[in-house]
Amino acid sequence: MRETLRDGKAPLHDRALLLHGHKRNAVLTLEEVRRYGSDSFSDPDYVRLYGMSPPQWYERGIRLLGRTAVECTRDPLADRIGRDIAGVAASLPAATRFLVIDPFAGSCNTLYWILRHVPWSRGIAFEFDPRVYELTRRNIEGLDRAIELMNGDYRLLLDERHPSAGDAMIIFVAPPWGAALDEVEGLDLRRTEPPVTEIVAHIERMYPDRKVLFAVQVYEKVDAPSLAELDAKLDWSMLKVYDLNAEGRNHGILLGTKGWTP
Ligand SMILES: C[S@@+](CC[C@H](N)C(=O)[O-])C[C@H]1O[C@@H](n2cnc3c(N)ncnc32)[C@H](O)[C@@H]1O
Structure with a gap:
């Protein structure tokens, strides 16, 4: 390089x-x-x-x-994502408790903002790079929201988690994009590392009886066939692009539910 x-x-x-x-x-x-x-x-x-x-x-x-x-997802974007997730989650009954999982922790900043905005929520994050894990573990220690951070691959760690009965789940899906972004076709959700489509399918297999809200971080343009493939797995979905960057190249969020409809 x-x-x-x-x-x-x-x-x-x-x-x-x-x-x-x-x-x-x-x-x-x-x-x-x-x-x-x-x-x-x-x-x-x-x-x-x-x-x-x-x-x-x-x-x-x-x-x-x-x-x-x-x-990392910086404050201006993480704050907006947290607010929009909370807006959709608010259509579940007021006493609902939420288990919020970020399978790709990185800085944990988005999870931190989701916990700030969603009442009755607790957070778990997975990070498989030991160096990122160790620094983030120390970084989040003094924050005003508690996050349980675990070191390892999200697939193995998810298998060990059994959310309390009745808890709804919020899954923030932001895997590394790798070569999935093409400026013309948009972000291909089947080519992130691992593919977003595979992550959503994995979680649905693991928690078939849960109310799940997925929040997938996307680019302002999403490859249409990959979006259709993801949509077909969900009961409801909404795509939102944030205008935080005047020159374009904005990020957005795909909110989607399984097991309930807002
Ligand atoms: C794009 S960053 C996530 C950004 C983060 N959610 C935030 O709020 O700043 C992706 C992170 O996921 C980690 N990662 C990638 N594949 C993983 C896997 N299979 N299991 C757990 N962590 C993974 C990477 O090491 C990287 O730190």
């Missing part, structure tokens, strides 16, 4: 360097986090997490690997 040098000094802090280059598994300094924000998005405070700007979270001892700084 070629890393771009600026003025013969520090390399450009972009997606290539942090996600695929030598900073992928390096713990970033505050300066590097802010340089990534300004180099890539003209905003040194771009990587806002857990309700804090980078200087605020760094001061509290929160640390990120290069890959997680790129892969």
Whole structure:
């Protein structure tokens, strides 16, 4: 991977360097986090997490690997996702308790915001990269929402979880996109790693009698056949794109239910 040098000094802090280059598994300094924000998005405070700007979270001892700084869902988007999930979940009876699972924890930031917005909720997250797991475990320790984070593959860890009888489930599905995004055709939900379609099918097999709300993080354009394939597995669905980025390339959320209809 070629890393771009600026003025013969520090390399450009972009997606290539942090996600695929030598900073992928390096713990970033505050300066590097802010340089990534300004180099890539003209905003040194771009990587806002857990309700804090980078200087605020760094001061509290929160640390990120290069890959997680790129892969994380930042506050403005995680907050909107949490609100929209809560809006749909609110159509279940008021006393409903929710088990919220993020099978692809990364920073745990989206799960944190979902727990902030959904009443009577508790959170579990799975992360199979031991370095990401270890840092996130420490990062979330002092937050005002408790998250049970486990190290391993979501398929094995899910098998060990048996939600309390009567609990509804919210599953946040944001696996790495890998080569699934094509700017023309959109995001192919059958080609993420692992495929979104496979994750949803796996969860439906495991919890056939539960009320489940899936929230799948998507790109502003989704490959139509893959969306139809996913839709066919759900009882109800709604696609929402967030206008957080003026130049386009926005992210969105596909909300879908199984076992109930809002
Ligand atoms: C795109 S990030 C998730 C972003 C995160 N949900 C957030 O709110 O910031 C994907 C994470 O899932 C992890 N991962 C990928 N495949 C996994 C699997 N099969 N089981 C558990 N974790 C996995 C990766 O190591 C990575 O940290």
